[in-house]
Amino acid sequence: MIIFLLRRIGAGLVLIFVVTAFTFFLTYGANIPVARNLLGNSANAEQIATLNAQLGLDKPIFEQYFRWLTSTLHGDLGTSYFTNQPVAEALAARLPVTLSVVVVASIITILVSCALGVASAARGGIIDSILQGISTIAFVFPGIVLGILLVFIFAIQLQWVPAIGYVPFAESPSAWFLSIIMPAVVLCIGGIAAMAAQVRGSLIDELGREYVRTLRSRGTSERSILLKHALRNAAGPALTTFSLQFIGMFGAALFIEKIFALPGYGTYAFNATIQGDLPAMLGVSLFGVGLVVVVNLLVDIAAGWLNPKARTS
Known part of the structure; x- marks a missing residue:
């Protein structure tokens, strides 16, 4: 198991290094007019050159990269060109918002999709057809439309939850939950459909295997076969699907945060890209690839626990 984990961690570190290096050279080599964006169109060439020198943008790109890499290895992700706020501090302030929504959406996705998938596989017939129909509708239904509809019904008409905004958990757990439950529901709709189908x-497939027939011949109850044996063996592909859904939720978080006015990671990434805020863009990229590595590592660990053969694959 130790060798299994070391291989995964090593591959993850290499991926982080390659992706962040590629992102750095892609962004810093794109000649984004950072000084012009900061100073405005009225700035002259001398002012622009002076600001580029202050920001270090006049240095050779490889020198800029090694300076950024050294600072990053020491925990310094740089400072935003536009807000003068350290990037690490900005991400730390915004990540709890997005993580709150994504984690709650993930819990809903796991519970509902497993219930739908197990019911469809075990019952079959009309129940299976109905559940597949529900999953298909959920998969194709636009999340933005659903978000607007939920805001209208539950926030405006019934006034059960706030329409926009975010309340930190430390301030009020109940208000925190009410502020994220609708964004979480909207975020998980498509994921539920995909994972339930998986x-x-x-x-x-598992229920049709030889070991299931053997267990039935020994008098093992259908409930035990389904939940203790077949579901555990079927969890591997579902975990892979869930990992993709979890990562995809961070990409979709931008639209959810725009609908519900949440000051999260997606909004920060969008603003950094629009402004050409290079340190912020690199910080977002570093966190994004780090998230992929961590999630895949956790999925590999879970898959290895469920199926020891996966450790040697």
């Missing part, structure tokens, strides 16, 4: 398909 659970259903994998579970049907």
